[in-house]
């Protein structure tokens with residue numbers, strides 16, 4: 351088998367979009383929220399409108415958040431996944447992290463994958479920082495002894511030593527990201543996926559994390575997929591960019607500047 355880290359073939363993700371009788375479109379989950387908000391605002395109006403709506407047929411439509419993706423990523427590459435709001439970046443990273451199930455195609459991942467998605471994923475809120483470090487290590491298949499060996503490095507890099515025995519639900523978002531990044535960067539995984547979260551940390555920690563990610567690819571041949579809206583960060587970290595538009599690959603290039611220019615010329619996906 352080829353020595354690749356990630357191979358994606360004809361990958362697609364389809365969502366069902368509900369059309370409301372008033373012509374609005376929305377995914378199923380937000381329709382419930384919308385109903386609750388309307389009901390709280392004006393219960394009588396909501397109920398009479400709802401009874402009226404019941405008699406109007408609703409239609410559903412397929413919406414492709416990702417479509418026909420094909421690419422191969424090799425060990426040691428630092429890939430920037432870029433695109434305007436709604437282009438499909440998070441959906442792609444969540445699909446690769448197996449949080450979202452693809453609707454078409456297949457993906458082959460060679461190596462262990464650690465992902466750092468939006469704040470709130472990855473850690474168990476009730477567990478302390480210390481417990482989450484061990485939990486994350488065991489999810490990656492590491493023995494307790496191996497995790498213990500990395501423990502001090504993780505804590506030192508994160509700078510959250512004083513709060514190690516506090517449940518992470520009490521952490522500020524900055525502290526949370528510090529620990530989550532440090533765990534993902536230091537535990538044994540061949541592939542690291544980082545979605546925008548670093549923007550939550552302070553400038554100093556952001557710079558330190560970018561430096562760490564460069565080292566991980568250079569010294570340990572680890573592969574990094576990085577989503578960011580910050581062109582400077584993409585330029586300083588990535589050697590290749592995959593530009594998404596409307597769920598499809600617009601371009602996949604090692605000319606990072608050209609990729610960024612093309613992305614900036616796009617309007618957000620509808």
Ligand SMILES: Nc1ncnc2c1ncn2[C@@H]1O[C@H](COP(=O)(O)OP(=O)(O)OP(=O)(O)O)[C@@H](O)[C@H]1O
Pocket residue numbers: 365366377378413414415433434435436437438439440441442619620
């Ligand atoms: N669970 C869902 N149900 C329906 N549509 C969804 C769902 N999750 C995402 N989408 C839609 O898929 C498209 C891609 O979303 P995604 O979050 O991947 O974009 P993104 O490129 O990460 O955007 P941003 O830069 O704003 O974070 C959007 O149009 C979004 O509304």
